[in-house]
Amino acid sequence: MKENYRKGIIYKNTEISPNIYELVLEGDFHGIPGQFYMLRGWDWLDPFLSRPISIADIESGKIKFLYEVKGRGTHIISKLKKGDTLSLLGPLGNGFDMQMEGRIALITGGIGIAPMLYLAKKLSGEIHIYSGFRNNAYFLDQIRPYVKTVKIATENGSIGHKGFITEIFDPKDFELVYACGPTPMMEVVLKMCKGIVPVFVSMENHMACGIGACLGCTIETIRGMERVCKEGPVFKGEEVVFND
C-alpha cells in the first residue's frame, strides 16, 4: 500500500528571496528528483484542493520544498512556523530519468529551479545550470557545489545576462537537456534543441486528486491526453503538444 496523507513537522520555513520560501519538514520521506507531493497546510476545507509542489531535496530525516507565494494556498503555507504541522501526499508522478549521463544542461525559469538541486545531486554526468529570473536570483548557492557551471539571466539585468536565459544557451554544447519553467520558456528551449539534443520538460497543470484518477491534469501529447500527475510531470519534449 502507498502511504496516505501524513503529517510533517516543520523544521524551517523561511523567505529566501521576496515571495520565495524554503520549507523543510522532518520525517522519513521518499522520492526521486522530478517527483512531487500534494501539500495541505490547513485542516479545514477551504482552500479545498491540495497544492502540488516538487521535491527540492531529500536528506536523511528531512524533505525540502521551494515555493513561490502565488495565491491563497501558498500564502497560508508561508505563514506556518517551525513546529507547526502540514499534511502531504506523495511522492507522486514519474520523476526525471536518472539513467542519463554525459554533458547535461538544466534550464530553469523562475520557480522552475525548485526540482534542480535534488536532480543535480543525484545525476552522474557533467552538469551545467542555466537559470533565468525576473529580478532576483535564488537557490543557486545551494546548487553550485553539484554543477560544473552556473549561468544566470535576469530580465532587469540586476545579475548575470540581461534578458532571457535561452539567449545564452547553446544546445550544441550538450548531450541532454532538462527544462522546468514557464511554458513559453520551455517552448523556446524545445525549438532551439530540436534535432540537436533531446530535452525533458517538467509540466504543470491544475490538479485535484494528484494520483491519476480524476483526469483533471491532462495535457495533450502525441499519444493523446496524458496525466501530468501520473505519466508526468516529466515528459520527453518532442512528445508534448503545445497549443497556444
Add this chain to the structure above:
Amino acid sequence: MTRVEILGLELKNPVIAASGTFGFGREFDEYFSIEKLGGISTKGLTLNKRDGNKGIRIYETPSGLMNSIGLQNPGVKGFIEEDLPFLENMDIVILANLGGSTLDEYLEGIELLNNTSIDFIELNISCPNVKEGGMAFGIKCNTAERVVKEAKKVSKKPLIVKLSPNAENIQEMAYSCVNAGADGLSLVNTFNALAIDVYKRKPIFENITAGLSGPCIKPIALRMVYEVSKVVNVPIIGIGGIINWRDAIEFIMAGATAIQVGSGNFIKPDISLDIIKGIEEYMKEEGIKSLEEIRGII
C-alpha cells in the same frame, strides 16, 4: 450493521465512490483496499472512446471545485476489456456510469454492458461538460422520459438514473424517470456554473461553463434528495459534497438508501473509510441496528 440493500443487492455499507472522481478504482486501491467500500461508480463511459476537453479542466472554488473533464474515457468496449477485469475480481458492487449523445448511443452501450458482470447501470443524463454528454436529456422531463423508457426496454441490469440538479424541476424529473421505468435514482450530478478570469477578460473554461461540486453544494443537494424522496418510492443514492459521516447520515435521514463520495476523494484518498467508520460509531452510540431505522425520517 451498516449493510444496506439496493434492488435486491446487498452492499456492505452505504458508501459508494462517485463517478469521475475515482477512475476505475485502480489508483485508489494503491492507498486502501477498495473492497471496503459498498460500491464504486465508474468514470462516465460513452459508447466510443473520448479524449475529453482541452484547456483547463479543474478550477478551485470556495469549499469546492469546478470541473470540465468532458467525459474522457476508454469507451464501453475499452472499459470491458481493460478495466472491468480488475473490478470484477473484487468483492464490491459495480455501477457502470453511462453517458451518451444520442439515444442509439445509450442503447448500444447498454447492450454491451448487459453481457458483463456489472451490477447496475447508472444512466448519466446529467453531465454538463459535453454538448452530447447527456445533460440535454436531463433538463426537460419529456426528453429524459424517452431515454429512460427506451433504456429500460433494452437493459438487463437494474437501471439507476443519475439526475442533474440543473433539471427544470427536480421532483417532476424524478417522477418522470421513475414513471418511465427507472429502478432507482442517484442525485445530484454537478451544478452548471461559471468562473471568469478578470485579467484575460474571458471565462476560465473553454466550454464557458463547468460543473460545480464539493462541500459548497451539499445543502442544496440534500434539499433535492429530500424533495425527491417525497415523490418516488424507488431507492435513492444521495450525492453532493459528502465529506464526513455526518453528511452521509443527513442524506440517509433525507431519504437516501446509499450515498456517493465524489470530490471528498481528492482531499484524502481513504476519506470513505473515515465515513464508514463514523457511521458505525454513530449507529452504536445511538443504538441503531439498521440504517433503515433512520432512512427518510425527515
